Amino acid sequence: MNKILAISGSLRNTSSNTTILKYLQKIAPSDVEIEIYDELGALPHFNPDIDNEKSPEVVTRFRSKLKEANGVIICTPEYAFGVPGVLKNGLDWIVSSGEFTDKPTATISASPLATGGDKAHASLLVTIKVMGAKVVESGSVTVPIVLKKFDSEGVITDEKTAKEFEVMMNSLISAF
Ligand SMILES: Cc1cc2nc3c(=O)[nH]c(=O)nc-3n(C[C@H](O)[C@H](O)[C@H](O)COP(=O)(O)O)c2cc1C
Known part of the structure; x- marks a missing residue:
């Protein structure tokens, strides 16, 4: 798997x-499992002084999950034209440990605004590329006016966005 x-x-x-x-997760092929990471908010504030052989368990777990993954998808809002602090904090924990090196990665930003979080998206790409992530071709999707693209059940209603996600997933999977 x-x-x-x-x-x-x-x-x-x-x-x-x-x-x-x-x-x-729902559209992934049956031989691909997508785990949604649920401990981003539990990571302590990054501090190099506590990044050592006794690093917090939640950090070690995050690094192991990244290491074991064949690929990564980051999907983020934009806060004040930047990447949300909680996501940047998570990424800061990986800078020195290197789990992003050559990792096939896709990035998405979504916003209720027409800009689709493009500035946060650009900033995210700079950060993960400097960490060595392999951002796959057609693997960066910006979703403007996101509230009109999904119904209340989380089903996608916009064909163009659905196609972009399909192309992105295929590209990510073929980079494993
Ligand atoms: C503190 C704060 C700052 C925000 N700044 C931006 C922004 O710079 N650009 C933008 O497109 N949306 C901005 N928004 C609106 C978010 O895009 C919106 O809340 C969105 O729903 C957040 O994504 P989520 O639904 O995944 O939580 C901001 C929201 C908050 C709470």
Whole structure:
């Protein structure tokens, strides 16, 4: 079984970004399991002084999950034109440990606004590329006006976005 670790940059219960990841879980081929990482909010604030052989267990778990994953999908909102702090904090824990090196990765940003979180998306790409992530071709999707693209059950209603997700998933899976 191939594994994708999916990370939402939003901790909200009814997050649009997490809704997208749940949708991707449903459309994944039967030999690909998508796990939605659920401990982003439990990671301590990154501090190099506590990043040693006694690093917090939740950090070790995060690193193991990333290491074991064949690919990663990050789906994030934009906060004040940037990446949400909670997601940047999670990424900071991986800078030195290196789990992103050559990791096939896809990135999505979604926003109720017409810009689709494009500035956070651009910033996220700079960060993960410097960490060595292999961002796959057609693997970066921006979803503007997200509230009009899914119904209340989390079913996608916009064909163009559905196609972009399909192409993104195929590209990610073929990079394993
Ligand atoms: C503190 C804060 C800052 C925000 N800044 C932006 C922004 O810069 N750009 C944007 O497109 N949306 C911004 N938004 C709106 C978010 O895109 C919106 O709340 C979105 O639903 C968050 O994603 P989620 O549904 O996955 O939680 C902001 C929201 C909050 C709470």
